Amino acid sequence: MAIRTYIKDGKKLYEAYINGFDARGIRVQRKRKGIETLRKAEQVEFELKRELAQLKEEKIHPYFGEWLKECLGLMKVMYRPSTFYTYEKTINRWIGKHWTNQPMSEITKTDVHELIFEQIKDEDATMHTRKFVLKLVKRIFQLAVDHGKLDRNPCNGMTVKVPESDKKVLTNKEVEIFLQESKATNHRFYPVWVVALFTGMRSGELYALKWSDVDFESRTISVGRSWNSKNGFTSTKKVASRSWWRLARGSSEPQKAHQVKNRLDIQ
Template sequence: MYMVLSSKCWRALENWRDKMSTDNNGKKLPKGIRMRGKELYEARFTYKGETYVLYNTNLKLLQNELAAKRYEVEHGFYAKESNVTVDSWFHTWMEEYKRNNVKYGTYKVYLDEYKTHIQETLGRRQLKDVRGEHIQKLFNDMAKRYSHTTVNLVRVILSGMYTQAVRNGMVLRNPVENTSIKKKKRKRKIRVMTQEEQKLFMRYSKTSQFYDLYIVALGTGMRSGELRALQWSDIDFDNKIIHVNGTLKYVAKAREKYMIDEPKSETSKRDIPMLENLVSVLREHRKHQLATRMLLGNKWRPESGFENLVFTGSFGRCISETALYEDMKKIRAQIREDGHVFGEHTPHSLRHTFATRGFERGIPPKVMQEILGHKSITMTLDIYSHVLPDKKAEEINKLAAMF
């Protein structure tokens, strides 16, 4: 049997329920709040025919949330939250807001990170139902297995999704704002080869398959990814210029593992003048590479789209960052075995070493900024501040002749 009640009757019924609402200990609950189960409180109110319901296990917090919600609704600040899922909104956000505004490599990384770290835990939840504690637990669990960089990237993705959702009126607040991640340890001091170490490195690396790459790295200050992405069309032998147009990126979960991505920043796309010795090294490298390709025949098998790389691994394949690191590790070990002192230098040390040698020889910071492709001169001065005090002392001593 069904009975239709008038709105007046419904209000009377609600008032009666409010009067009768008590907690599990028999204590009367505030108006508009009742128990739902053993531990969950429900708050409910109606405004202009629309019913609003909130839940919380903490009565005081629920009272505060109820007061805030009433104020928002009655003063026109409330936008009705969407029932869309996290998964659905992520893909909409990526296609409509990110695809044309970030580098393709970044777009692919976002897709991979979401699928790997977010989708299973939060993907099926409604966007409006995800709270700060849900996201905090995700970060805490990730921190046990992954680096700070990975956890922070997931935080950036979730924060970006929710920031846009708030702007669109799909949710009221960004729950990521109520979370935190462990602070990253301070970066290690940059490693620069001394002039003696640089000479040792070049002598011991002569038998390495990456010897020519090391020469170009120390003569240009190019990043590892830029060197590994360099194509013969980027080398202008006539004008002695290297055009830096991209960086080699490895995407683990993609069908095509390697891709040439946009440069790190707008200023990273640049032209670098070549010293005469680099012109000679690259000409000889080109001849040797062509001879090797002819010798190997169909065994020379570069990845699709990477047929004209300047520097390759065995059989014309792309060089991974790990391969360079391991090669330098072997060279370092050999140098030490022979009784020489040699620091913990990595491929990135070559870039720092180039810049340091340049400052030591008086190259102006503004020129060095453009060669290195830094976004601002402040960045250049900050990174290489360890060199500048000596240069300042040297320059100011030139004034001695005036006295």
């Protein structure tokens, strides 16, 4: 920080100069020339010092790329491995390459709209993909708000409308044919398909099924956990009790247990 004199067109003039660092640690240099008196130069220097002090104390809004790295670290702790794997893969493909060197505070709703509807090409993504990407972008910015890195979420109020699609399911006749054919060929998964079709259980729930979950008297199965390759065995989001198919009338309990045990590949 200094005041120096110089001569221009035979006239003595002053220059005020400061040098320092802002809140991010980036060097800041400011100077003003053409000042006619020393007193005015001192006033200008004082103003420049105040400006530098404000830059040192101002709230830092990180670059999007900086926050994204920190955000992924938070998500890894917050979510199940399978959920984090999906989030990380989606972020790296669709989001990570955008706004890397842009301060988060400067990213607007228009920027987000351009990412979702223009920069992600139609041939590369469905509307379902765009909806999921927007969900993650919202979550990234909301975490920034929650951790004091950002004042407001630029995604607030944004949505992606996905056209309703017809869900393709087997008809009763198709289910009947499918089970008849799989039973006729003695397919090893026939018992599993029977349970899946008549209870609506997911494959992970079937894999995690235990004998203690089965009540032969009431013909119900208590579903309380699931399995997948990323998380292993975990509790289901909502423990439920689902109706089970009826076994043949007249079977004794040992016969029922033996029948199911031999046919179902469950724990």
